[in-house]
């Protein structure tokens with residue numbers, strides 16, 4: 299079942315002019331919706347999943363709290379989604395993106411680019427290493443701050459499973475205040491987007507681990523009964 | 530055991546950092562190679578063509594932070610004919626006019642479906658990625674079940690790229706009088 303946000307969520311002001319007025323047109327999935335691109339492990343460099351060093355000068359590292367984020371990519375029936383591409387992007391530890399249009403006063407970190415990628419293994423498992431991103435202010439309601447978050451881009455086995463979402467951190471006081479988080483409206487959905495501190499996989503004197511699973515729509519055989527609801 | 534799908538969240542204004550990092554200014558990220566830059570290898574068989582267009586909001590303002598992805602069959606109507614990512618592409622729209630340019634081959638139709646390219650659009654302000662299709666005005670579209678399901682001619686024309694010399698034009702309107710038809714796939 300899907301708990302996706304509606305297109306128009308007025309408290310998130312950017313959605314006002316970027317949400318279709320018309321209903322989505324439903325169609326049964328065809329060959330093109332059930333298939334999708336695949337990417338081999340050959341694509342992925344050894345440091346692509348490690349945002350601490352993948353943009354850093356040799357021997358240098360990004361500034362910030364070092365963390366590992368890991369979990370499984372699954373479908374709604376809890377089946378692993380193996381061998382698919384995940385991409386990540388985020389602000390640096392001060393809440394600043396490496397982007398021409400981000401003029402927030404927190405400084406750039408010359409050793410932090412802010413993007414990474416990996417391919418899930420045969421169990422749908424993935425992991426990345428990064429620095430915990432900072433919260434940042436954004437122009438919306440006058441004094442809105444995003445909770446710390448990592449953007450996730452996920453492929454499935456079929457085109458209809460394509461998903462972009464965001465991962466938040468357990469306990470962040472900005473989660474209930476953020477109009478983007480609250481676009482989902484359902485507490486279960488927000489819980490599903492919140493990574494949990496994982497002490498069992500935290501490396502003593504090294505880094506903390508956070509666990510975050512991503513759940514995609516069902517695969518081919520079940521797509522039809524898993525149509526988006528309320529659209 | 531069933532689990533709730535992870536809810537979609539907007540790709541935000543900086544999706545280009547994650548998906549087209551070199552375009553976003555991260556010099557030499559991933560060896561300088563942008564994923565999805567080529568739809569097909571240059572020796573792919575078919576009629577090569579160019580599709581260009583822009584992406585606009587409800588006030589007609591260019592949506593300059595959008596990312597578009599494309600997925601299509603090859604010239605014999607097969608998706609992923611050799612596995613891999615052939616038939617898939619990705620574009621950051623440009624920072625001034627929100628335009629894109631896609632060099633690809635004309636796909637063949639499949640069953641009743643007329644030749645088309647699937648498009649997925651994400652940007653700041655889009656809470657759930659939008660699916661649509663590019664059909665072609667010089668192809669045989671009359672049997673296509675999706676087009677047949679749309680009565681309003683203006684709505685229908687929002688899905689059909691217009692040929693202009695050796696290329697096609699296809700604009701995307703997220704909202705308003707010329708709103709593109711978006712799909713629940």
Ligand SMILES: [Fe+2]
Pocket residue numbers: 388389444447449541
């Ligand atoms: Fe962000």
